[in-house]
Amino acid sequence: MIGRLTGLLISKQPPEILIDVQGVGYEVQMPMTCLYELPDIGEPVTVITHFVVREDAQLLYGFNTFAERGLFRQLIKAQGVGPKLALTIMSGMTAQQFVNAVSHDDVSSLIKLPGVGRKTAERLVVEMRDRLQNWTSATPATDAAPVDFGDLQPTVVASSPRDDATGALMALGYKPAQAEKAVATAMKANSDASSEELIRAALKTM
Template sequence: MIGRLSGTLISKQPPEVMLDVHGVGYEVQMPMTCIYELPDIGEPVSIITHFVVREDAQLLYGFNTFAERSLFRQLIKAQGVGPKLALTIMSGMTAQQFVQAVTHDDVSTLVKLPGVGKKTAERLVVEMRDRLQQWSSATPATDAASIDFGDMQSTLVSNSPRDDALSALLALGYKPAQAEKAVAQALKADDGASSEQLIRTALKNM
């Protein structure tokens, strides 16, 4: 089991990042809420990971805190929720926002996420309510290595902020027309925005 990676951040192509760990490049899929908080390309970083082995692939999912990874692990235990949908849920809202939605039976907020229909949202509220009690009492909220990276502006390796933002939304499960519209609206608000800013704004407007 790979539980943590510490190395140099060498690329970001949301929702995937790559870390160089002693000359080996590890591809890690992360929620957008976690990618926002990563340091610049070329900076040291430590990521908490969850390792998934399938018949056709071996996948690493990464998080900035143990609490985020623990929430991911609770989510994938829910009926009908696999790693991809869990990643999408955690990209559309922070862990605290998800907890609040479940606590207040806020199905309308959950159904705005791609892949989460009304039945899935209702099931999540019911199944996750008890699990979140276990999550809050058993999860340390410290980050991967207690490293203070400061308030750094992350940079994406890309040809176009618009294309990167669009690719990220499609990878998270949004339909092409929906993603195009959200990115276009984000560009109208700020045509000089970085890829991460566009993604953040697009997700807020979904």
């Protein structure tokens, strides 16, 4: 089980990042709410991880805190919620916002997320209420001694913020037309925005 990674942040292709750990590159999928908090490319980074093994793939999901990973693990235990939908839910709202929605029976906020219909939202509220009674947010469990990566330099693949943002939204479950429209709207407000800024703005318009 891979529970934590510390290394050099090589690339961000939302919702996936690549971390170089002593010469080994790990692809990690992260909720957008967690990815927003990462340092710049080329900087040291530590993420808390959850490892999923399937017949056709081995996948790593990353988070900034143990509490966020704990919420992810509770979500994937819920009926009809797999890792992909859990990632989408945690991309559309922070962990604390989700907990608040559940505690206040706020079904309307949940059904705004792609892949979450009314029945799924109502089931989530019922199933997660007891599981999250003792849930508390936490500061990032990433304090560690600085890591010296020597002359290792990140390889950055050039791509446009617009394409990155559109691709990220599609990966989260939004239809291409929805993603393109939301990103276009975000770009009208700020044409010089980074891909992460576009994603954040686009999600708010969904």
